Amino acid sequence: MLELKKGEDILAVVGGVTDLAQARKVFAAKLDDINLQKLSLIQNEEALIKVANTIVMGKPDNVFVDTGSKEDVQWIREYSLKKGEEKKLAKEGHTIHFDLPQDQARLVNQTYYIINPGEKMSSLAKTVLRSEALEYVKTYMPGIMAGKTLIVGFYSRGPVGAEAAIPAIEMSSSGYVLHSAELLYRNCYKDFDAEAKRAGLFFTNVHAEGNNTPADVPNARIFMDRSWMTTFATFCTYAGNTLLLKKGNHRFSVDYATYYKLEEQLSEHMFITGVTGPGGRKTFFAGAAPSGCGKTTTAMVGSDFIGDDLAQMWIDNDGVLRAINPEKGIFGIVEDVNQEGDPHLMKCLRGDGTEVIWSNVLVADGVPHWVGNGEEHPDRGINFQGEWFKGKTDADGKPIPMSHKNSRCTLQASAIANHATELSESPAGAPIKVITYSGRDSDTMPPVWVAKNPDEGVAIGASIVSKATATEVGATGVNRQPWANAPFIPGALADYMKAQFVFFNSSKFTAETRPVMAGLNYFLTHGNRGGSGDKLLGEKKDVKVWLGWLELFANGDVKAISTPIGYLPQYEDLVKLFQTIDKEYPKSLYVQQFSLYIDKIVARLDLQYAAYSKEAEIPAKLFEVYEKQKQELLQLKEKFGPIVAIDNYCS
Numbered sequence: 001m002l003e004l005k006k007g008e009d010i011l012a013v014v015g016g017v018t019d020l021a022q023a024r025k026v027f028a029a030k031l032d033d034i035n036l037q038k039l040s041l042i043q044n045e046e047a048l049i050k051v052a053n054t055i056v057m058g059k060p061d062n063v064f065v066d067t068g069s070k071e072d073v074q075w076i077r078e079y080s081l082k083k084g085e086e087k088k089l090a091k092e093g094h095t096i097h098f099d100l101p102q103d104q105a106r107l108v109n110q111t112y113y114i115i116n117p118g119e120k121m122s123s124l125a126k127t128v129l130r131s132e133a134l135e136y137v138k139t140y141m142p143g144i145m146a147g148k149t150l151i152v153g154f155y156s157r158g159p160v161g162a163e164a165a166i167p168a169i170e171m172s173s174s175g176y177v178l179h180s181a182e183l184l185y186r187n188c189y190k191d192f193d194a195e196a197k198r199a200g201l202f203f204t205n206v207h208a209e210g211n212n213t214p215a216d217v218p219n220a221r222i223f224m225d226r227s228w229m230t231t232f233a234t235f236c237t238y239a240g241n242t243l244l245l246k247k248g249n250h251r252f253s254v255d256y257a258t259y260y261k262l263e264e265q266l267s268e269h270m271f272i273t274g275v276t277g278p279g280g281r282k283t284f285f286a287g288a289a290p291s292g293c294g295k296t297t298t299a300m301v302g303s304d305f306i307g308d309d310l311a312q313m314w315i316d317n318d319g320v321l322r323a324i325n326p327e328k329g330i331f332g333i334v335e336d337v338n339q340e341g342d343p344h345l346m347k348c349l350r351g352d353g354t355e356v357i358w359s360n361v362l363v364a365d366g367v368p369h370w371v372g373n374g375e376e377h378p379d380r381g382i383n384f385q386g387e388w389f390k391g392k393t394d395a396d397g398k399p400i401p402m403s404h405k406n407s408r409c410t411l412q413a414s415a416i417a418n419h420a421t422e423l424s425e426s427p428a429g430a431p432i433k434v435i436t437y438s439g440r441d442s443d444t445m446p447p448v449w450v451a452k453n454p455d456e457g458v459a460i461g462a463s464i465v466s467k468a469t470a471t472e473v474g475a476t477g478v479n480r481q482p483w484a485n486a487p488f489i490p491g492a493l494a495d496y497m498k499a500q501f502v503f504f505n506s507s508k509f510t511a512e513t514r515p516v517m518a519g520l521n522y523f524l525t526h527g528n529r530g531g532s533g534d535k536l537l538g539e540k541k542d543v544k545v546w547l548g549w550l551e552l553f554a555n556g557d558v559k560a561i562s563t564p565i566g567y568l569p570q571y572e573d574l575v576k577l578f579q580t581i582d583k584e585y586p587k588s589l590y591v592q593q594f595s596l597y598i599d600k601i602v603a604r605l606d607l608q609y610a611a612y613s614k615e616a617e618i619p620a621k622l623f624e625v626y627e628k629q630k631q632e633l634l635q636l637k638e639k640f641g642p643i644v645a646i647d648n649y650c651s
Contacts, residue, residue: 002259002491004201006227007116007130011206014137015053020045023052030055031063038065042154044193047169050204050230051152054171057137058145058208066153066178068187076151076182080175083148085237086357090366093355097176099238101385102217104360105406106240106247106487111222113251113490119226120492123615133223133232140219140234144208148173153181155245156188156195157203157253157312157326161427164265164312164324166253167195168203168245177207177242180357180410184329185245203252204230205244209237224248226255226490239331239359239410246331250310251488253326258491258499263315263506266499269485270311271295272323272430273302274420275551283551286311286323287436287520288484290466294438294522294543295484296332300342301543304420306430307413308332313432315506319513322429329412334361335405336372341540344417345409354415360384360407370403377402433554438520439464439481443528444600447538447593448546450518450553450560450567454504457517459625460566462497463608480611494617501619516554519566520546529592537593545577561646564632565601568594568646596644598637605630 017023027036027048042048055063064079066072077095080086086095112128113121121127128136150173158165167188170181188195196202210216212235220235222244231248233241240247253267270286277283282304289295299308307325316322332345339346348354349368361368364381380389384404392400414421423430437460451457461483480486482493489496504517524537549569552558560567571590578585605626612618640648 002226002255004227004229008134009228009230010114010130010134010137010225010232011050011053011057011204011228011230013134014141015056017049017052017056020048023048026052026055030060031065035063035065038067039152041190042192044196044202047192047196047202050169051171054206055150057141058150058173058206059143060145060148060150060173062149064149064151066151066182066187067189068182073182076175076178079149079151080179083175085174085176086179089358089363089368092352094368095357096361096363096368097237097357097359098384099360100212100214100217102214103220103236103238103241104384104404105238107220107222107236108487110220111241112224114223114225114227116227120495122486122489122491122493122496124486124493125490128223133225136221136223137232141208141232144210144234145173151175151178153178153187154189154192155181155185156191157185157245157249158324159425159427160186160188160191160195161198162312162324162429163314163322163427164267165195165326165427166199166201166203166249166256167192168205168249170205170207170243170245172207172242174207174209174237174242176237176357177239180239180243180331181245183355183357183410183412184243184327184331186328201229201256203245203249204228205248206231207233207242207244209242210235212237222248224251224490226252239408243331246327247488250326251490253312254485254488254496255490258496262499263502263508266313266503268311268313268483269309269488271299271308272306272311272325272432273299274304274306274430275547276303277551277555278557281555283433283554284323284430285434285436285547285550286313286432287438288461288464289438289520290440290464290481290484291333293440293466293484296330297341297540298436298438298520298543298547300344300416300418301547303418304423305344305413305416305418306420306424314429315508319508319510321432321509321513321515323432324429325424328414328424329410331408331410334370334373334407334409335403337370338372338374340374347417348411348415349409354411357410358408359410360404362388362402370407371401371405432515434550435515435517436520436550437461437464437483437518438522439466439484440523441465441521442523442525444597444604445519445521445565446568447521447524447542448518448549448569449563449565450516450550452562452566454514454517455501455621456566456625458497458500458504459622460517460519461500462612462622463604465604480608492617493615494619497622498619501621516550518550524593529595531592537589541581541583544581545574548577548580549573563596564629564636565596591646594646596633596636598633598642598644602630602633
């Protein structure tokens with residue numbers, strides 16, 4: 001069980017401010033009249049004390065309170081440019097930010113949960129005892145903002161007033177970080193006190209980049225204090241490490257939902273998008289996928305896009321699953337973003353009128369370029385490691401790509417043509433009818449399959465696998481990625497899994513409102529399905545077909561084939577859907593994609609069974625699902641052999 005406000009509050013210990021009177025003295029000494037006046041609107045005592053402690057600890061030269069006004073946001077833009085954190089590009093409203101070569105992704109080996117002695121944690125979580133974290137903060141953070149301005153912003157992780165929205169404070173000496181926050185989150189300065197009261201809590205985030213030199217990066221730390229819902233980040237600028245409202249606060253939301261909102265809420269690493277079905281019907285999806293597994297592409301394919309990364313979910317009074325995007329913008333990987341697969345996003349990136357912060361791409365003559373954009377590339381320019389030219393190699397003789405694999409674009413989602421802005425900003429949330437889980441699987445699972453019941457649906461989420469991607473510094477190989485949320489689950493996996501089983505089996509759902517739960521896999525290759533080579537069996541535009549079929553299935557418009565792993569689509573239904581994207585779909589390809597490779601699926605089940613057997617107190621339901629599927633698959637193998645063609649098991 002997570003116990004809030006247990007142990008010493010590190011920020012309070014280092015800052016030394018314990019009451020409102022002391023806080024007001026700090027403000028009077030450090031804030032000018034304008035910013036003192038702005039801060040006076042905030043009356044939440046706990047919040048004010050945290051701001052004061054950050055000021056005392058960091059010792060900034062100045063403090064700027066961001067109210068979200070046009071004037072304040074423009075000040076932040078100019079501050080970031082003045083500091084050199086961003087530079088203007090040729091297109092109006094576009095800027096470039098370069099992270100240090102050593103700080104291009106999540107610093108997984110330098111990211112820790114601050115815990116109290118004896119707390120149960122996920123086996124996948126890196127932890128540090130409170131006493132050790134306190135020692136680090138005492139050593140490295142006093143005076144870390146000297147010579148800089150501390151910017152204080154008040155935000156909501158979701159539309160103000162939404163059931164699952166939680167307010168947060170972001171404090172940083174980086175203009176780039178707060179500029180990004182203004183694009184990605186809803187400034188709730190005027191509503192902060194009311195939102196903190198409604199939610200019963202708020203998150204606190206403190207970031208300081210220090211001198212931002214390569215020598216500092218080994219000392220970088222991202223600490224997440226579970227008990228006090230406070231994050232600290234030092235000596236880094238990559239937004240995944242420093243924009244703590246994102247994955248840092250997502251971790252707190254996961255904790256809070258798991259331990260304090262059982263059967264009421266879930267906090268997931270999921271996109272939210274709507275698909276238009278027959279007669280203009282709108283069906284909304286939420287889907288989990290690790291980075292590099294097509295999550296943004298899937299979200300963008302929807303006719304009513306809401307978010308590409310995170311989802312806060314709850315069950316409303318009518319038994320309908322609802323979801324909000326805690327963000328209002330996109331911090332998206334740009335590698336392989338191109339006109340064919342991502343036309344809506346490309347219009348924002350190459351057209352006029354959209355504010356975009358680029359990071360770690362190649363810049364030539366003020367224009368950003370990136371790998372996989374389908375355009376003609378310059379032979380030289382400036383990129384994430386300095387001056388670049390075609391054929392340049394690193395110290396090991398390896399070619400340096402023109403853009404980093406984890407290069408990003410940051411923009412407001414409302415700029416995208418298919419964004420459902422009105423619904424996205426509604427506190428009521430989007431009604432979710434389909435949940436999907438996908439990984440990066442070249443040889444085992446079909447492109448789409450549907451769980452027969454909630455328990456099997458939870459098992460699909462628990463069983464995601466993926467290759468490590470460039471979003472994590474120091475990660476390699478093929479990894480298990482439970483729910484694509486495992487890096488962000490602080491507590492014991494057993495507790496999180498129990499919350500999943502309880503939520504999706506909730507009696508609050510009716511037969512009509514209980515969501516369909518499905519698996520997606522875009523990465524089957526010819527070589528693993530009876531052919532040769534590593535070429536994919538599908539392409540980006542096929543995503544529309546798989547979502548389209550799920551939309552029809554969820555609304556009872558098509559029947560499916562029952563198999564041990566779940567329900568699979570019928571060929572005739574897919575042919576019609578492929579016609580809508582002007583593509584032929586031969587029966588031979590259908591057979592390749594949907595035949596059951598029994599030994600591979602059984603091996604995958606055994607892998608998951610063995611891995612979860614090492615975790616304490618995992619719900620027995622998971623093992624029951626695995627064992628049932630395994631036995632049914634082995635019976636099929638005995639009857640038809642190791643590769644069961646779809647015609648065999650649908651006859």
